[in-house]
Amino acid sequence: MLDTNLWVHVDPYLFRACGVRCFGADLQCGYAAGLGGLRLAESAKQPVILAVRIRGTATDNPDIRKTMETLKMESTFRARLLESSPSTLGMLRTAKNLVAWGQVNPEVLENLLRKRGEREGNKEFDDEFAKVFFRKENIAELARSVVAGEIGVKDLWLAGVKPRFRLHPPRGGFKRSTRRAATDGGELGYRGEDINRLVKRMI
Numbered sequence: 001m002l003d004t005n006l007w008v009h010v011d012p013y014l015f016r017a018c019g020v021r022c023f024g025a026d027l028q029c030g031y032a033a034g035l036g037g038l039r040l041a042e043s044a045k046q047p048v049i050l051a052v053r054i055r056g057t058a059t060d061n062p063d064i065r066k067t068m069e070t071l072k073m074e075s076t077f078r079a080r081l082l083e084s085s086p087s088t089l090g091m092l093r094t095a096k097n098l099v100a101w102g103q104v105n106p107e108v109l110e111n112l113l114r115k116r117g118e119r120e121g122n123k124e125f126d127d128e129f130a131k132v133f134f135r136k137e138n139i140a141e142l143a144r145s146v147v148a149g150e151i152g153v154k155d156l157w158l159a160g161v162k163p164r165f166r167l168h169p170p171r172g173g174f175k176r177s178t179r180r181a182a183t184d185g186g187e188l189g190y191r192g193e194d195i196n197r198l199v200k201r202m203i
Helices: 012-017 062-070 086-094 106-116 127-134 139-147 153-158 192-200
Strands: 007-009 027-032 035-040 048-053 078-083 099-103 164-166 177-181 186-190
Touching (some): 048 086, 048 106, 048 192, 078 153, 106 139, 127 139
Antiparallel strands (some): 007 035, 048 078, 048 099, 078 164
């Protein structure tokens, strides 16, 4: 579990400059050893899903446009880690003609964090980050903890991880139609663990 007594030094200026919004329910600010500090708070742990926008077709539907903005997936080949709440699943269903999603596995999440993960301030994303912020030995252990629900997706964002991952078009192209749902032999919509097969080729 994420240690809520863990304090990490954060430069207050950088904290403000990064645009991180401080909510009392989400994180607590204070001082440790005389230094400005940030204590990460545990978010409600829910199953983790990975969503990828694979179509960029313009739409006149304001609900879909608003949904993509809320999900921060305005551009094609952007991926998001999301907690599987009813509201999130509802938004994904609204955008099912543009997005594919499913349960991410630890291997794919590790590769996603290592190769496509970005931190506020363009700081390096490495094993040291996992040690300092989450007391995990490396990114692989951090990924396993996120998938297991021991660390919430919100905790990553509070630690300065940017919420979007920029991917490439899949190597070798899409194997199925990007105009049809996965249940109809296409690429879109809910894919379960098969989302990992697609994302591996996009990292």
